[in-house]
Amino acid sequence: PKDIGDADFANYFCTYGYLYHQKDMLEDQNRMTAYSDAVRLNPESFRDKVVLDVGTGSGVLAMWAAQAGAKKVYAVEATHMAVQARKIVAANGLSDVVEVIQGSMEEVVLPEKVDVIISEWMGYFLLRESMFDSVMKARDKWMKPGGAMFPSRAKMYLAAIKSNKSGMKYQELQESMNVWDQFVADTNENYGIDLSCMTGEFEEEQREHYLNTAAWSDVHPSQLMSRPITVAEFDLNKATMDDIEQLRNVDFKMKLFPQRTGAPGESRVGAFCGWFDVTFAGSPENPCENPVVLTTEPDANGATHWGQQSFHMWPEVHASDGEIISGTLDMVRRQENQRLYNVRMNWHQEDKDGVVNEQLGRRDVVWQIE
Amino acid sequence: PKDIGDADFANYFCTYGYLYHQKDMLEDQNRMTAYSDAVRLNPESFRDKVVLDVGTGSGVLAMWAAQAGAKKVYAVEATHMAVQARKIVAANGLSDVVEVIQGSMEEVVLPEKVDVIISEWMGYFLLRESMFDSVMKARDKWMKPGGAMFPSRAKMYLAAIKSNKSGMKYQELQESMNVWDQFVADTNENYGIDLSCMTGEFEEEQREHYLNTAAWSDVHPSQLMSRPITVAEFDLNKATMDDIEQLRNVDFKMKLFPQRTGAPGESRVGAFCGWFDVTFAGSPENPCENPVVLTTEPDANGATHWGQQSFHMWPEVHASDGEIISGTLDMVRRQENQRLYNVRMNWHQEDKDGVVNEQLGRRDVVWQIE
Numbered sequence: 132p133k134d135i136g137d138a139d140f141a142n143y144f145c146t147y148g149y150l151y152h153q154k155d156m157l158e159d160q161n162r163m164t165a166y167s168d169a170v171r172l173n174p175e176s177f178r179d180k181v182v183l184d185v186g187t188g189s190g191v192l193a194m195w196a197a198q199a200g201a202k203k204v205y206a207v208e209a210t211h212m213a214v215q216a217r218k219i220v221a222a223n224g225l226s227d228v229v230e231v232i233q234g235s236m237e238e239v240v241l242p243e244k245v246d247v248i249i250s251e252w253m254g255y256f257l258l259r260e261s262m263f264d265s266v267m268k269a270r271d272k273w274m275k276p277g278g279a280m281f282p283s284r285a286k287m288y289l290a291a292i293k294s295n296k297s298g299m300k301y302q303e304l305q306e307s308m309n310v311w312d313q314f315v316a317d318t319n320e321n322y323g324i325d326l327s328c329m330t331g332e333f334e335e336e337q338r339e340h341y342l343n344t345a346a347w348s349d350v351h352p353s354q355l356m357s358r359p360i361t362v363a364e365f366d367l368n369k370a371t372m373d374d375i376e377q378l379r380n381v382d383f384k385m386k387l388f389p390q391r392t393g394a395p396g397e398s399r400v401g402a403f404c405g406w407f408d409v410t411f412a413g414s415p416e417n418p419c420e421n422p423v424v425l426t427t428e429p430d431a432n433g434a435t436h437w438g439q440q441s442f443h444m445w446p447e448v449h450a451s452d453g454e455i456i457s458g459t460l461d462m463v464r465r466q467e468n469q470r471l472y473n474v475r476m477n478w479h480q481e482d483k484d485g486v487v488n489e490q491l492g493r494r495d496v497v498w499q500i501e
Numbered sequence: 502p503k504d505i506g507d508a509d510f511a512n513y514f515c516t517y518g519y520l521y522h523q524k525d526m527l528e529d530q531n532r533m534t535a536y537s538d539a540v541r542l543n544p545e546s547f548r549d550k551v552v553l554d555v556g557t558g559s560g561v562l563a564m565w566a567a568q569a570g571a572k573k574v575y576a577v578e579a580t581h582m583a584v585q586a587r588k589i590v591a592a593n594g595l596s597d598v599v600e601v602i603q604g605s606m607e608e609v610v611l612p613e614k615v616d617v618i619i620s621e622w623m624g625y626f627l628l629r630e631s632m633f634d635s636v637m638k639a640r641d642k643w644m645k646p647g648g649a650m651f652p653s654r655a656k657m658y659l660a661a662i663k664s665n666k667s668g669m670k671y672q673e674l675q676e677s678m679n680v681w682d683q684f685v686a687d688t689n690e691n692y693g694i695d696l697s698c699m700t701g702e703f704e705e706e707q708r709e710h711y712l713n714t715a716a717w718s719d720v721h722p723s724q725l726m727s728r729p730i731t732v733a734e735f736d737l738n739k740a741t742m743d744d745i746e747q748l749r750n751v752d753f754k755m756k757l758f759p760q761r762t763g764a765p766g767e768s769r770v771g772a773f774c775g776w777f778d779v780t781f782a783g784s785p786e787n788p789c790e791n792p793v794v795l796t797t798e799p800d801a802n803g804a805t806h807w808g809q810q811s812f813h814m815w816p817e818v819h820a821s822d823g824e825i826i827s828g829t830l831d832m833v834r835r836q837e838n839q840r841l842y843n844v845r846m847n848w849h850q851e852d853k854d855g856v857v858n859e860q861l862g863r864r865d866v867v868w869q870i871e
């Protein structure tokens with residue numbers, strides 16, 4: 132069976148065939164420095180090892196592994212970028228060690244098992260794109276016992292933040308509905324067709340767009356209204372499809388910071404903010420001497436290309452210092468497209484002593500990660 | 502066999518499932534007025550007739566046909582918008598006449614043959630989207646002899662225009678290559694990887710993007726540097742797949758206008774500009790009393806949602822008043838995506854007497870219509 136469906140190729144793989152897009156990733160200094168350090172500061176993990184790079188793109192990770200002394204590197208890439216990677220590898224004098232193989236990881240046959248799998252598979256809020264599926268299958272099929280995954284651990288975080296975007300998004304929705312009402316009146320007047328029965332459906336569609344879609348954001352650390360909660364943690368040397376396919380019923384309790392600016396007392400939480408980090412620590416049998424962390428947390432110096440994902444809420448949560456936002460998170464793949472996710476959060480407020488504020492009620496919202 | 506492939510659904514049909522996108526079309530006044538007039542000014546073409554609306558979207562054309570007295574209207578729509586169309590038809594009290602059928606036209610089975618097929622299938626430069634394929638198949642399968650197509654004729658035009666966008670696009674390309682050179686130097690310096698071997702490939706990719714992709718434009722009539730040439734004309738009551746699938750070796754000769762502003766003598770042609778019109782005239786057996794034309798030509802009052810497609814050239818053509826741009830056009834479907842086209846033009850300059858200016862040579866350029 133062909134693993135890459137036509138639709139998947141059209142939607143997902145297409146952009147990776149462009150140097151322009153590979154360049155975007157190669158320009159992300161945090162990403163590049165972390166992967167580069169992970170290889171260079173841990174030469175014993177690569178020296179004389181057989182390495183597999185899942186989704187090699189321009190070939191950059193494979194070449195670093197070769198420069199660090201790998202005996203052999205298999206660099207697998209599904210798109211036409213494989214052809215470019217092969218040229219780049221040659222131009223860097225590494226063709227003896229790096230073998231570029233064009234094909235989807237699920238179908239490729241390697242001549243031997245490997246000691247190390249390196250891959251840059253992370254999407255927005257870690258899981259979007261679902262590329263770790265392919266990396267995991269490669270691990271189970273091609274990794275020698277005790278081999279090491281690069282990266283080897285991943286964590287997902289969630290925090291409450293203040294954000295003036297929530298109000299803006301709500302206003303945009305209102306504005307779009309005003310335009311709709313005028314459009315309905317005009318269409319009736321000019322063309323004798325009454326579309327007013329679609330007002331509810333259109334509002335739902337627009338609400339989905341403006342309020343129920345997570346937004347790429349470059350959040351400033353001063354926006355944080357709580358410490359981050361760890362919503363998931365994966366040991367990538369062992370994680371199974373069951374672990375990563377979905378998150379269900381993850382409890383969180385965010386204790387709100389005293390308000391930092393303005394009048395004390397009440398804090399306004401405009402969004403939940405999600406991000407991730409990954410750690411390069413090797414495997415228990417082959418640990419790294421110098422573990423490296425790649426984080427995508429809010430950073431005053433600006434975000435990585437992943438940014439953070441903000442889940443805006445309207446109305447905002449009005450809460451007092453030290454109050455707690457308590458809830459659960461579910462993150463589930465979308466039926467129409469397994470590479471996209473819906474995130475559902477269900478929350479209420481509690482006072483410092485854990486007494487639920489029943490008056491404010493419980494909120495239950497689903498956002499799409501696009 | 503399933504006619505709508507997964508990729509086609511993901512790429513092409515997806516947007517039509519949104520009211521937001523249907524609304525864009527319903528707000529195009531030229532489009533709406535033309536179709537509305539075509540039905541209302543020709544009631545005898547619809548009274549007591551059986552009508553098929555191919556790709557009904559919001560149901561608008563089907564409802565007009567019903568309002569004009571059709572006995573029965575089959576309104577076929579592939580996307581989920583069919584469900585909305587059914588509600589809209591009901592809210593407008595037309596459910597007795599209009600039957601909405603969800604499915605791809607290629608697969609749908611109608612209970613009877615039809616007198617009229619109405620459809621709004623036109624894409625950029627008429628043919629993009631290739632939706633007329635479906636309309637033609639519906640005609641050959643479901644139309645009674647002598648039945649009428651709405652629209653019944655289509656024409657494609659090409660003219661020479663002046664445009665300052667050509668120089669801008671060339672500058673953007675240069676700028677993007679400067680950024681690339683810096684990026685290559687940085688990547689070598691910071692990460693020990695030499696990407697200079699990709700400079701040619703990247704330039705080709707960027708040239709494709711900036712200069713070899715036709716651009717949606719709202720051209721002002723004063724930009725026209727020649728009268729429009731008719732590059733194709735289709736009798737939609739009869740056209741076959743062979744007629745519409747591709748245009749090959751279409752000759753054109755554009756005699757340049759005397760320059761309208763600035764110093765007389767030399768004209769600069771920055772682009773070829775393409776557009777189309779369609780005519781609603783019925784069939785020979787059932788002609789319309791009041792034929793109606795929908796044109797997308799350059800208009801000082803602003804463009805329809807189709808705009809015009811501009812095929813920018815760099816360097817520009819420097820030509821003298823009355824000189825002729827002479828060439829051929831090919832328009833061929835893209836292999837990876839049959840709904841998109843490549844347009845290839847091959848041209849040279851001639852003087853007023855038809856003598857070829859061999860010094861300026863012949864130009865041969867391919868543009869994508871995206």
Ligand SMILES: Nc1ncnc2c1ncn2[C@@H]1O[C@H](CSCC[C@H](N)C(=O)O)[C@@H](O)[C@H]1O
Pocket residue numbers: 144147148156157185186187188189190191192207208209210212234235236237250251252262265
């Ligand atoms: N199942 C699969 N098989 C092969 N390649 C895949 C794949 N899933 C994703 N990819 C490829 O993996 C790459 C991920 S982007 C990372 C590129 C490169 N390793 C770098 O770090 O710069 C893309 O080029 C994509 O086309």
Ligand SMILES: Nc1ncnc2c1ncn2[C@@H]1O[C@H](CSCC[C@H](N)C(=O)O)[C@@H](O)[C@H]1O
Pocket residue numbers: 514517518526527555556557558559560561562577578579580582604605606607620621622632635
């Ligand atoms: N083969 C096919 N079968 C059924 N519907 C199709 C189709 N090809 C395109 N369509 C539908 O045709 C519509 C074209 S847009 C025009 C919509 C509407 N008739 C109007 O004039 O406003 C889209 O909604 C698209 O989903």
